[in-house]
Amino acid sequence: MYSSSGINPAAFTNGLYGASSMQASVILDQPGNVSFTNLDTISGRVVVRSVKSADVSAIVVKLEGESRTRLMSRPDQPGERPKPLVEYHKILYRVQTVFPPSEVASQAGGKASYTLPQGQHEYPFSFKVGCIPMERKLGKKLTVKTKIPFNNTCSTNQQMPMMVGLEARPATRHVKKTLPPTLSGFPGEAEIRYFVKVTVNRHSIFKENPRAYAPFNFFPIEPPRPLHSSSEIYARQKHKFDSFGDDGVKEKMKGIFGKKSSSVPNSPISSGQTPAISVDARLPEPAILTCNSDIPLRLLVKKMSDFNDQIYLQSLQISLIGHTKVRAHEVFRTESNSWIILSRSNMGIPINFPTGGTESEAMLNNIWREQVLPNTVAPTFETCNIERSYQLDMRVGLGYAGSSAKPQNVVLPLRLNILVFSGIAPPPELLARIANAKTKPAAPVNEKLKMEGRQDPDFGANQIPPTPIEAEGSTAPHLPARPGMAAEEEYGDAPPSYEDAIAMDAPPPAAERPQYAPPPAGEDHLLRQDEKRGWVG
Structure with a gap:
């Protein structure tokens, strides 16, 4: 186990803790820009450097995931100062002892x-990103590679970290769902992070235990997609351009301030109908967008009246709106941010209808086909204290310049509730096991899942949200939740969930993975606090 090979001393600056006589470091085998997912193997090595001989009891490596939120409480009485509330969830916890060897530890005590x-x-060390072996449920002790489970491992009896000056109490709400992605960008308020941590346990209680950690990004496997269908969901806006030209405006002014003329002005109404149109934004049902992929959007303009004047596409803006619901015990708030996918103005593209009558439809130019979702977009998720949902917002600018009417421009807003998937498809072997499990008649586990709502027959049901956008004072829309199973009793010896059980020995996804680069997490002393050391930088 001892190695005298040289290592760059800079490796010890990453998460370096401990006494001056002993230092520890975690070095991952994979490059730093790799995003891990379920069924992956996270491997690396722990490097311990000691300037003199030292007594240790064990060297432990932990694979951990944490979801932390911090919000200010509502004052119960007038004049009372609000207090910071912190809600903490250990959504992933796996332990591996790398020293001493298991056979030596069993003999020594x-x-x-x-x-x-x-x-x-x-x-x-090596952690397999996947499931807990079924043998643990049967009481057997096996030496196997531990996997990161599909579902989080948050439980009601988890140990709360020491948070000086903050009110931290055990959470009462736990959600049993797929592990959420790494999330940052809300300093001091919300954070989901994953890391590998090493602790060198010293035998003496008077000596500090050296610690170090290496963070990594996690990007979950997406759920099985429903079968393709020809149905679509849509948002629609209607508009009718004004029919008054310059002569009509002057005639109305004369009627107000002077005598009306007996002659009838030349108006577009006398020669033809005023342009009335409707604009549709359509997505395949269910409305799913994929990270780092283009948007399967269709924009249609439909005639609602018989007119011959030209209508132009003047501007187009497509944005992804993310709503992050942050909860800290009984207090919650929703943060909204946006990603601009496309923004064009002064386009002046003529909209040509196939026929001249009403009900004729024209599809707008697919100029957004080359635009993809940014790599900073996290997939839709829900965990115990943080939830992310999305909407696709479109602003369609149309222009009209009739033969006798004044030039007019209008911007029609359209918005659709959508789901965002990671783009990491489950391995074919796993999909086959899921399909095989669903075909088994009256299986006890299958019946239990039906009772708990894990099999959702209405996944991707057609929903037509109201447009334009939302009324003043309304909150962000809440996508339908998929209820999960009960929380596990303990971290390490909990029985595997249904997804983990059928994923046993399944290979990691072999397809090319999209890049995921969440905003870099800054120094957040309000949320990052270690359960043994207090503040962590």
Whole structure:
């Protein structure tokens, strides 16, 4: 286990903790820009450097995921100052002891100490991103690679971290769903992070335990997609351009301030109908967008009256609106942010209808086909204290310049509720196991899942949200939740969930993965606090 090979000393600056006589570092085998997903293997090595011989009891590596939120409480009485509330969830927790070896530890007992010689020591580790072995449920003890489960492992008996000066109490609401992606961009308010942490347990209680951690991005596998269908969901806006030209406006002014003329002005109404149109934004049902992929959007303009004048596409803006619901116990708020997919103005593109009568439809130019969702967009998710939902917002600017009417421009807003998937499809072997499990008649687990709502027959049901956008004072729309199973009793020895059980020994996704680059997490002393050391930088 001892290695004298040289390592760049800069590696010890990443998450370096501990006494001056001993230092620890975590080095991952994968490059830093890789985003891990379910069924992946996270491997690396722990490097411990000691300037002199030291007694240690164990070197432990942990694979952890945390979801933390912080909000100010509502004052119960007038004049009362609000207090910061912190809600903490350990959504992932896996432990692996790399020193001493299991056979040595079983012979020596739990309170044994081991002398670590002076020098540099390396200990490899490996975590399989997937499921807990079923043998644990049966009471067997096996030496296997632990996997990151599909569902979070949050439980009601988790240990709360020490938070000085903050009101941190155990959470009462737990959601059993797919592990959420890494989330940042809300400093001091909300954060989801994943990391590998090493702790060198010293035998003496008077000596500090060296610690180090290596963060990584997590990007979950998307759920099985429903079968393709020809149906679509849509949002629609109607508009009728004004029929008064310059002569009509002058005639109306004369009627107000002077004598009306007996002659009838030349008006567009006398020669033809005023342009009346409707604009549709349509997406395949269910409305699913994929990270780092283009948008399967259709924009249609339909005649609602018989007119011959030309209508132009003047501007077009397509934005993705993200609504992040942050909860800290009984207090919650919704943060909204947006990503501009496309923004064009002064286009002047003529809209040509196939026929001259009413009900004729023209599809707008697909200039957004080359635009993809940014790599900073996280897929739709819901975990215990943070939830993310999305809307697709479109602003269609139309122009009309009739033969006798004044030039007119109008911007029609359209908005659709959508789901965002990661683009990491489950392996074919896993899909086959899911399909096989669904075809088994009256299986006890299958019946239990039906009772708990895990099999949703209305997934992707057609929903037509109101447009334009939302009324003043309304909150962000809430996408239908998919209820999950009960929380596990313990972290390490909990029985596997249904998804974890059928994913046993399934290979990792082999397809090319989209890039995921959430905003870099800054120094957040309000949320990042270690359960043993207090503040963590």
